[in-house]
Amino acid sequence: MSLGMLFGILAAMLILSAFFSGSETALMTLNRYRLKHLVKLNHSGATKAQQLLQRPERLLGLILLCNNFVNNFASSIATVIAIKLYADEESSVAIAAGILTIVMLICSEVTPKTLAAIKPEPLAFPAAWIYTPLLKILYPIVWFVNLFVNLLLRVVGVDVKKNRHDALNKDELKSIISDAESLMPTRYQKMLMGILELESATVEDIMTPRNEIIGIDLESPIEDIISQIKTSPHTRLPVYKTSIDRIIGFIHLRKILVLINQEDFDKHTIISCLDKPSFIPESTPVHNQMHRFKHEKIRIGLVVDEYGDVQGLVTLDDLLQEIVGELITDDVAVRAQNDGSYLVDANITIRELNRVAQWSLPTEGPKTLNGLIIEFMETIPETGTGIRLHGYPLEIIKRDENSVKLVKFLPIK
Known part of the structure; x- marks a missing residue:
């Protein structure tokens, strides 16, 4: 076989390796919720991708099987080329292995995976059309490989079937809403947060x-x-x-x-x-x-x-x-000052204060700011007392015989 043909086969193997590496990253980094949305819109590529991702162990087994085959074949071709080019067989093989490793790392691993992570859909959806028939053809080999993989996972206490889910918990959903500033007004974000809090509020x-x-x-x-x-x-x-x-x-x-x-x-x-x-x-x-x-x-x-x-x-x-949130917009329970501090009516509930000031004071115990201060101090503090309440510095401005009335939250340094 001529050197030109060998170099052509080697280039084809590198391209296939890049495809398998990039498509693996693209399919695994697809946004599952956007994918479901596209499936509802009858996007054919998204439908194929979702079907493949329902059994990710099979998909990964197929991709790695193909990728390892082309990588090993590329290594064999590189060895043959090295032997043909140089008389000293041992040193030529070592040089070829080193060069091939660098080329594959750059062209077949890092570059395609980086592009796939940035824009997964242009590669994932076409790849899904290729992997669907390929999985049927190579299914016996993939099934045999996954049999041993699942056995090994069970040995370490992982059940593939039980851990296959895409459900979000409440905290993850809160994070998504918090990150959606560019998609919705702040008031709508607060409303959605309020709805999520209904489950835990009494x-x-x-x-x-x-x-x-x-x-x-x-x-x-x-x-x-x-x-x-x-x-x-x-x-x-x-x-x-x-x-x-x-x-x-x-x-x-x-x-x-x-x-x-x-x-x-x-x-x-x-x-x-x-x-x-x-x-x-x-x-x-x-x-x-x-x-x-x-x-x-x-x-x-x-x-x-x-x-x-x-x-x-x-x-x-x-x-x-x-x-x-507040139905009356001129509420004076929390008043921002020019120096960055806040004057707060101590009768305000902790939940409302957290919502207005975007703080995270604990809500498990006392329901009002007055109750939280008294629990923290284990007494009714005198006017002028300064404390750091769960990380928030404040000063007692006004009190009466049995409660705190007004406090000043100082800017957090």
Whole structure:
């Protein structure tokens, strides 16, 4: 065989080696979710690629079988060329092996694999058409090789069938959403994050605390009740006797304001307009409560603990806020300062503070910033006290006898 023909065969082997190496990388680095999207659009190459990737051990066995064959054949051809060119057989073979190694590394390994990793689809989809019939032809050999491969994997505790999945967990999905800044506005990112958090959030995390509940005490004078109704910023108010634990119902101001100017308006009129109170266990998941509000056509409920004592109040707006963020844009619970610090109302919930400031304060324990500070300090700190709360430096600005009211978060250096 002439040297020209030998060099031609060697070049063909190098090209085939580059194809097998590049296509292996291209198929393995395909975005599985884009691939599924293309399959739904009836992309023929994507369909073939997905079918091959359903059994990746077979595909890898086929590619490596072919690649090793052409590499070994290329080495044999290089040896023959070296013998023909040089009389000293031993040194010529060593030189040929060294040159071939460098050429194959550059032309058949690094270059095609780098290109395939950057743009996998132009190589992966055509290659899928080639590998599909090739797999059928060489299936007995591939099956025999994979038999021993699977046995070896089982020896080290790996079951190929059980570990074949493409499902994303919640944290991975969060990372994808966080990286999608160029594809969607920030507000939509926050909404999607809020939806993902619904699974772990309970009504206790988002409720209005007991001490902040505004309601109507039927033991108060009727004049005070009328004044409260006329000036209330809320459309629904709980009605109770002496204590919120003795609630008798909720009143909708739209109903009562029509009757409030009548001469016979009294407490009995208020009682006649009450809606039945709804009680929610504090451990109820947020997404479950949303379904309950929808099914029972209610918008407000009282959160109770295991003893039946009222711990707070939750509304449909609170649940929606967990998804879309603050419904009122002029909220002053977190105020940015010119020096990069933040003045924060200590009654804010940890979840809301994390969402507004993009922080990661722990949410497993206390629900409010005040509770988190008191738990951390094991006392109610004095005004002017500076601490580093889970990595975030802050200063106590205002407090009263039993709680922290206002803190200043300092810029993190």
